[in-house]
Amino acid sequence: MSYKSDIEIAQEAKMLHIKEIAAKLGLSEEDIELYGDYKAKIKLETYQRLMEQEKTAKLILTTAINPTPAGEGKSTTTVGLGQALNKIGKNTAIALREPSLGPCMGIKGGAAGGGYAQVVPMEDINLHFTGDIHAIGIAHNLLSAAIDNHIKQGNELNLDPTKINFKRVVDMNDRALREVVVGLGGTVNGQPRQDGYMITVASEVMAILCLAEGILDLKERLGKMVVAYSYDGEAITAKDLKVAGAMAALLKDAIKPNLVQTLENTPAFIHGGPFANIAHGCNSVMATKLALKTADYVVTEAGFGADLGAEKFFNIKCRFADLAPDAVVVVATARALKLHGGVSKDELNEENLSALAAGLENLEKHIENVQKFGVPLVVAINEFPTDTEPELSLIKERCEELGVEVALSQVWAKGGEGGIKLAEKVLELIEQPSDFKVLYDVEDSIEEKIAKIATEIYGAAKVNFAAQAKKDIKQLVKDGFDKMPICMAKTPVSLSDNPALKGRPMGFEVTVRKINVSAGAGFLVALTGNVMTMPGLPKRPAAENIDIDENGKITGLF
Ligand SMILES: Nc1ncnc2c1ncn2[C@@H]1O[C@H](COP(=O)(O)OP(=O)(O)O)[C@@H](O)[C@H]1O
Numbered sequence: 001m002s003y004k005s006d007i008e009i010a011q012e013a014k015m016l017h018i019k020e021i022a023a024k025l026g027l028s029e030e031d032i033e034l035y036g037d038y039k040a041k042i043k044l045e046t047y048q049r050l051m052e053q054e055k056t057a058k059l060i061l062t063t064a065i066n067p068t069p070a071g072e073g074k075s076t077t078t079v080g081l082g083q084a085l086n087k088i089g090k091n092t093a094i095a096l097r098e099p100s101l102g103p104c105m106g107i108k109g110g111a112a113g114g115g116y117a118q119v120v121p122m123e124d125i126n127l128h129f130t131g132d133i134h135a136i137g138i139a140h141n142l143l144s145a146a147i148d149n150h151i152k153q154g155n156e157l158n159l160d161p162t163k164i165n166f167k168r169v170v171d172m173n174d175r176a177l178r179e180v181v182v183g184l185g186g187t188v189n190g191q192p193r194q195d196g197y198m199i200t201v202a203s204e205v206m207a208i209l210c211l212a213e214g215i216l217d218l219k220e221r222l223g224k225m226v227v228a229y230s231y232d233g234e235a236i237t238a239k240d241l242k243v244a245g246a247m248a249a250l251l252k253d254a255i256k257p258n259l260v261q262t263l264e265n266t267p268a269f270i271h272g273g274p275f276a277n278i279a280h281g282c283n284s285v286m287a288t289k290l291a292l293k294t295a296d297y298v299v300t301e302a303g304f305g306a307d308l309g310a311e312k313f314f315n316i317k318c319r320f321a322d323l324a325p326d327a328v329v330v331v332a333t334a335r336a337l338k339l340h341g342g343v344s345k346d347e348l349n350e351e352n353l354s355a356l357a358a359g360l361e362n363l364e365k366h367i368e369n370v371q372k373f374g375v376p377l378v379v380a381i382n383e384f385p386t387d388t389e390p391e392l393s394l395i396k397e398r399c400e401e402l403g404v405e406v407a408l409s410q411v412w413a414k415g416g417e418g419g420i421k422l423a424e425k426v427l428e429l430i431e432q433p434s435d436f437k438v439l440y441d442v443e444d445s446i447e448e449k450i451a452k453i454a455t456e457i458y459g460a461a462k463v464n465f466a467a468q469a470k471k472d473i474k475q476l477v478k479d480g481f482d483k484m485p486i487c488m489a490k491t492p493v494s495l496s497d498n499p500a501l502k503g504r505p506m507g508f509e510v511t512v513r514k515i516n517v518s519a520g521a522g523f524l525v526a527l528t529g530n531v532m533t534m535p536g537l538p539k540r541p542a543a544e545n546i547d548i549d550e551n552g553k554i555t556g557l558f
């Protein structure tokens with residue numbers, strides 16, 4: 001059976017003018033800054049005014065099991081559930097992250113949902129959108145330039161060029177930039193040193209934009225960014241380099257959340273785009289709080305599986321922003337469960353009940369993990385065209401055996417109509433008490449916090465700290481940075497730090513090789529495995545399928 005592509009469906013959308021979408025949320029034309037007819041930013045003064053209101057909506061988080069590289073449908077389910085709730089008369093908004101151009105041009109494709117559950121205009125959203133990620137990149141690279149310029153201009157801060165832990169960024173998957181040498185060409189060009197590039201969404205500036213609540217908070221956080229150490233081991237910050245103000249100025253528009261709509265005209269706040277394997281993987285606090293103040297129900301998502309995005313949503317975003325989710329949707333797919341049951345990537349479309357049954361252990365662990373945070377949950381079986389009835393029934397039956405709510409979600413194929421059963425289950429859950437609690441106390445030691453996440457959420461038997469990680473901990477304690485939440489940098493395809501361990505690995509050990517401080521974001525990043533901060537393009541990049549005609553119509557973007 002042939003299906004319309006995402007972009008074909010999106011280009012047929014009957015969009016309302018963004019003023020009408022804003023009006024659905026009680027926002028007037030004075031509250032928004034138009035970016036054409038279908039995109040807008042919310043003014044900061046509107047944000048401040050709304051934050052003074054008592055009202056707050058019910059908050060639903062969409063997470064998933066450990067995904068295949070293509071993703072299992074969190075964004076799609078978030079959009080579809082938002083559409084379904086509106087279809088049954090609930091005033092609902094969604095809050096998503098904005099796509100990075102790297103995956104768009106690489107393997108993943110867009111992050112605007114899929115099928116009949118997409119945000120639109122998807123070409124704009126997936127390409128430059130309102131320029132936020134470009135602004136984040138240039139603010140980040142201003143700081144990089146300031147570091148090398150400081151060394152060139154006399155190095156008053158006694159900065160040790162071998163202790164710069166701040167790479168440059170670009171919003172593209174470009175493995176050739178992972179390790180570079182800068183400052184070549186003689187002293188006129190500065191002092192040669194090894195450097196490298198990360199993908200922009202891995203920048204701490206992105207995390208800061210997603211956690212800040214206004215310009216002054218943004219500027220203060222930017223100033224706290226630790227970018228290097230002096231020869232006598234003192235932390236050197238963006239404020240020491242005197243560029244925090246300029247960085248904040250470059251972000252004056254990026255800090256404002258974006259408003260667009262879904263295919264069924266559900267309001268969608270899209271703002272910030274950190275990945276969940278190398279950063280905290282959640283859209284901005286400001287966008288989420290705007291949605292909570294203007295709608296009655298808010299559906300938001302966190303990246304990759306519940307061991308990454310959801311864990312960080314609970315332990316970092318909710319902790320900092322004083323949020324308490326009322327329900328969680330755990331997206332599961334037959335294809336990902338078969339992968340966890342041992343099926344190879346190119347056989348995922350064939351029915352395999354024994355592999356599916358084996359792979360269900362991954363879903364079971366994620367169910368247990370979400371339950372540790374005290375929030376009611378429902379499993380959404382995201383139906384793919386290749387799924388068979390026996391496969392879908394097997395997943396449903398296991399959930400029922402576990403005493404867990406479960407609903408078949410057909411939002412990709414049917415839009416909101418395909419999510420009504422899921423929406424009804426979510427509404428039932430929301431009536432139950434939610435006893436949300438974080439997993440650890442920030443006052444615990446760094447080792448204890450990391451061990452808690454690895455053993456409780458991943459199922460690890462033990463955590464090993466490499467020599468460098470132990471050195472990092474000593475420095476972090478000396479600098480007073482040890483009482484912060486932890487942002488684990490780990491592979492998304494396994495509960496463990498080993499991509500090869502599928503299903504529900506047991507008895508494994510997690511090794512933390514390095515720990516960086518994101519002092520502006522307010523968390524520590526614990527690096528495991530060989531997590532890439534600069535992905536590479538695949539053999540056949542998605543970019544090869546993208547084109548534009550003489551009328552500006554884009555094709556091949558998915
Ligand atoms: N039920 C489905 N059937 C077919 N394709 C789907 C379905 N759900 C999602 N997709 C596609 O899979 C990819 C990943 O979906 P997405 O919602 O972005 O996942 P995630 O947010 O978990 O990464 C997208 O290309 C999307 O169009």
Ligand SMILES: O=COP(=O)(O)O
Binds near residue numbers: 071074111275276277
């Ligand atoms: O950070 C990763 O996000 P997705 O799960 O949406 O790819």
